[in-house]
Structures are given as C-alpha cells and as structure tokens.
Amino acid sequence: MLLPKFDYHEPATLEDALRLLSEMGGNARIVAGGTDLLVRMKLKVEKPSHLISLRKIPRINVIIQRENHGVSIGAAVTAGELSTNELIMERFTPIGLAAARLGAPGIRNRATIGGNLVNARPAADLSPACMVLNASLKLKRSKNEREVPVNDFFRGPGETLIEPNEMLVSIFVETPPPWSGGAYIKLGSRKTLEISMVNVAVLLTLQSQNGPIVDAKIALGAVAPTPVRAFAAEEFLIGRQPSAKLFSEAGAIGVGMCEPITDHRGTMEYRCLMIETLTSRALNQAYQDAMTWKPLPV
Amino acid sequence: MKRIIKLTINGKTIEAAVSSNQTLLQFLREDMDLTGTKHGCGLGDCGACTVILDGKAVNSCLVLAVQADGSEILTIEGLAEDGKLHPLQQAFVDKGAIQCGFCTPGMILSAKALLDEKPNPSELEIRTAISGNLCRCTGYQKIVEAIGEAAEVVRMREES
Numbered sequence A: 001m002l003l004p005k006f007d008y009h010e011p012a013t014l015e016d017a018l019r020l021l022s023e024m025g026g027n028a029r030i031v032a033g034g035t036d037l038l039v040r041m042k043l044k045v046e047k048p049s050h051l052i053s054l055r056k057i058p059r060i061n062v063i064i065q066r067e068n069h070g071v072s073i074g075a076a077v078t079a080g081e082l083s084t085n086e087l088i089m090e091r092f093t094p095i096g097l098a099a100a101r102l103g104a105p106g107i108r109n110r111a112t113i114g115g116n117l118v119n120a121r122p123a124a125d126l127s128p129a130c131m132v133l134n135a136s137l138k139l140k141r142s143k144n145e146r147e148v149p150v151n152d153f154f155r156g157p158g159e160t161l162i163e164p165n166e167m168l169v170s171i172f173v174e175t176p177p178p179w180s181g182g183a184y185i186k187l188g189s190r191k192t193l194e195i196s197m198v199n200v201a202v203l204l205t206l207q208s209q210n211g212p213i214v215d216a217k218i219a220l221g222a223v224a225p226t227p228v229r230a231f232a233a234e235e236f237l238i239g240r241q242p243s244a245k246l247f248s249e250a251g252a253i254g255v256g257m258c259e260p261i262t263d264h265r266g267t268m269e270y271r272c273l274m275i276e277t278l279t280s281r282a283l284n285q286a287y288q289d290a291m292t293w294k295p296l297p298v
Numbered sequence B: 001m002k003r004i005i006k007l008t009i010n011g012k013t014i015e016a017a018v019s020s021n022q023t024l025l026q027f028l029r030e031d032m033d034l035t036g037t038k039h040g041c042g043l044g045d046c047g048a049c050t051v052i053l054d055g056k057a058v059n060s061c062l063v064l065a066v067q068a069d070g071s072e073i074l075t076i077e078g079l080a081e082d083g084k085l086h087p088l089q090q091a092f093v094d095k096g097a098i099q100c101g102f103c104t105p106g107m108i109l110s111a112k113a114l115l116d117e118k119p120n121p122s123e124l125e126i127r128t129a130i131s132g133n134l135c136r137c138t139g140y141q142k143i144v145e146a147i148g149e150a151a152e153v154v155r156m157r158e159e160s
C-alpha cells in the first residue's frame, strides 16, 4: 500500500509550525503519530500536499504537573506514555485506562492524545475519558490562541471546532477533588485492536470515604455521532448514597442519552443493553476507586 | 523531494536519501535489503512489520522513513550475536512457535521490547505485548510459551 506524494516539513519550533500551517491552509495536515492520517492517506481518503510533523517541537510531548491543581498533557504525548504514567493513572484514571485500551502496543507507542481528539471518531478511546475530566484544549494559530472545553469540541464524526490553521497544543486537566475515583470500560468483539462498540468513562466524587456522591460525570462513546455526556444520569446520582442498586438505575437512565446505530459491530438493541450494563459497571468501579483515594506521597 | 536521513540500524550508522512518502518499512526492505521485516496489511492491523524504534515496538508500515531520522532501529536481522540466535529466536524454534514464519519477526520484536522493559513478564503481559501481532498458523499458545521460556533464559544469562 503506497502513500501518495507530499512534502514533509519538520519545523523546530511551535512558531514555525504555526506559520507553515497558516501559509499552507487547507493543503497541509499535521502528522503526530500518523496512525490515523497515514492509514487514510494510504486508503486515498485524504491527499494533503504537505505534512507538518510535530517531532521536533520542544515540549509538545511532555506531561507537566501543575503544582497540585492539575496536569498539562502535550498534544503529542502518546497513549503508551499516558498508560504507564503513575500520576495519570492515580489521579486522572479514566485517561490512563482509556490510553491502555487504545489499539495494541505498537499503535500506542505512536498514537497521540492530540491525534485521537482531533480525529474525533465517535468511538475514540480518549475522548470520553477527557470529557469526564472536563479537560480544556489549548488551540493555537499564528497570531492567537484559545481554550476550548473538550465537552464543546466535538461536532460530528471527524468534525471538531478546530480550524484548518489551528494546532492543538496541550490538554489541561484539573486534578479531581479528594475522594474522586475513575473508570473506563471499552466493549469490542475482541480485546485489542478493536474499535469500540460502546465505551464508558466515569468520574465519581464522594463527600468523604463513606459519604454521598457530590459529583458524577459519565461520558459514552460510539453511541451517537459524537461522544456524549449522560447528564440525566449524572444529576440523578448527585446527593445520593452510592450502592449497586443506585448504579444500575443510573445505567438505565444513561441509555436515554444515546442514539446507537446498527452496524456490523452490533445492533442497536444490543448496544442499548450494553450501555446500561457498562455504565453501571463503570460506576461501581469508579466507586471502588474513590473509596480507596489517598493523598499522593510528596 | 528526497531528504537525507541519518539513523542507526542494528548498530550500524547509515545515511540515506529517502522520499518523504516512503515508509520505514519500504526503506528497510527495499533500500536496506532487510527483508526480515514483513509487509502484511500495510495498515497497522497485523504487526508483521514490527520493528523496535528507540526502544519501542512500532508498526513500521505507519512510520515515515523521514520520521526515523536520528533514531535507533532494531530489526530481526540485528538480534543474533556472533551467529548465535537470540534466546527468543532459539525458544521460537525449540517450542515450535514458528510454522510459516511470516509473523515471526514481528512477534519476536514485540516480545523483545517487552523483555527489555519487563524481564519477568506475566502471561497476561506476554499476551498483551503480542496483541497487535496476528498469526494465522500457530494458535498463539506456543508463541506465548516460547516468550516465557526465552524470558527465563535471558534472566539466567544476565544473572550469571
């Protein structure tokens, strides 16, 4: 399978990359890990005349802890790094777990979080995980920058708020409060290299170890043209005492949010059943995780 | 437009002119004559093209040759030392983890990347490490056993 011809650019600074991007407009694509773009170019779905690589741009591939209040994840950080980073696993659990389920090791070693978000596939693994953590995306172009909440970012399959001359530079995530716990469950017909049939990310915050739920975030992937938050189920949970029964009721409410499709990966009916089951299972797991919350060693 | 890249392949530093639309897989097979790395699907699905790039297993069909500039690459040809098979290669032979052999270079390099990071992997870690490598012949069980056995040999070699 051959790649069409293109010019390759490897700018050494972010400024140079942004300048190239604005000069070339719609003819250029950013290449991060290339695990999505190169496939689409081989399949002749896309034929950009310029590729702008992120490889040489300083610090775009690092995870930076911001004191205690959050973490900034460079757009070119790979799924492999996210899934093995202790801080991410401990405090930003849904992102770590989702990253560990993306593709297979060879893919994870290349695939970046930025590529996964900008790709905007309805079944992407990192999108729902970023949504429950209320991540904020820093988008830059030559002359200005803006911050967009990930929860507003997705517009449709492959469509986001990003403009052709903008680059996603980093993803900022606030540290969830004490007694928070997270989970991520992905259902496919096999364990790896599988685009999800349904995926669920959850973040639960308790008032105290045995206290009621003070905050709940649930996001579902592959059930609608974009990943969606299950707001009704979230509201239902807040203020209540956690229990398996409560979580299964929330799962049933979660189904109301979705418009799953029937395709070769599963029928609509099956998907609805799975949304209910997996939402409640993810809530149970996030609850276990929240109860065992502990301060990080300094 | 050709670009000059400089990289280390199996310990040897190499400078070469490549086209921007050449994949690392094409470069290794066609320009370097290292045909041990296999071309299967070309789309990241089968793992036959797996090589180790700067310590990490990657699908070389989804890496541009120009993106490997400045990197260190290990292919199946670089595994044996002084004509002696690497313990992974030997274990694959001993255990019957090879039939047609098409998946073997990729399997072995995925396993090598695992053992470099985790000398004492669990069975689950072994299965995860090769989860992006398809084998149409062996049914995987013998491959998993071979990797487990090789891990032991490597550990013993390192202790002594």
Ligand SMILES: Cc1cc2nc3c(=O)[nH]c(=O)nc-3n(C[C@H](O)[C@H](O)[C@H](O)COP(=O)(O)OP(=O)(O)OC[C@H]3O[C@@H](n4cnc5c(N)ncnc54)[C@H](O)[C@@H]3O)c2cc1C
Binding pocket: A029, A030, A031, A032, A033, A034, A035, A036, A037, A038, A039, A075, A076, A101, A102, A103, A104, A107, A110, A111, A112, A113, A114, A115, A116, A117, A118, A119, A123, A124, A125, A126, A162, A166, A167, A168, A169, A193, A194, A195, A196, B043, B044, B045
């Ligand atoms: C075999 C295989 C299995 C896969 N399995 C999964 C899976 O299980 N789950 C899943 O979610 N995905 C999966 N994918 C899809 C893909 O690997 C991921 O979406 C990956 O995260 C994409 O990241 P990348 O760095 O490789 O993106 P690239 O291919 O480099 O880029 C993807 C798109 O995003 C744009 N882009 C990249 N970075 C930026 C940036 N910083 N700013 C602006 N635009 C940018 C590019 O221009 C391009 O349009 C799989 C792909 C393959 C080939």
Ligand code: FES
Binding pocket: B038, B039, B040, B041, B042, B043, B044, B045, B046, B047, B048, B049, B050, B059, B060, B061, B062
């Ligand atoms: S040839 Fe690269 S994964 Fe199949």
Ligand code: FES
Binding pocket: B097, B098, B099, B100, B101, B102, B103, B104, B134, B135, B136, B137, B138
């Ligand atoms: S031995 Fe034939 S594909 Fe694995």
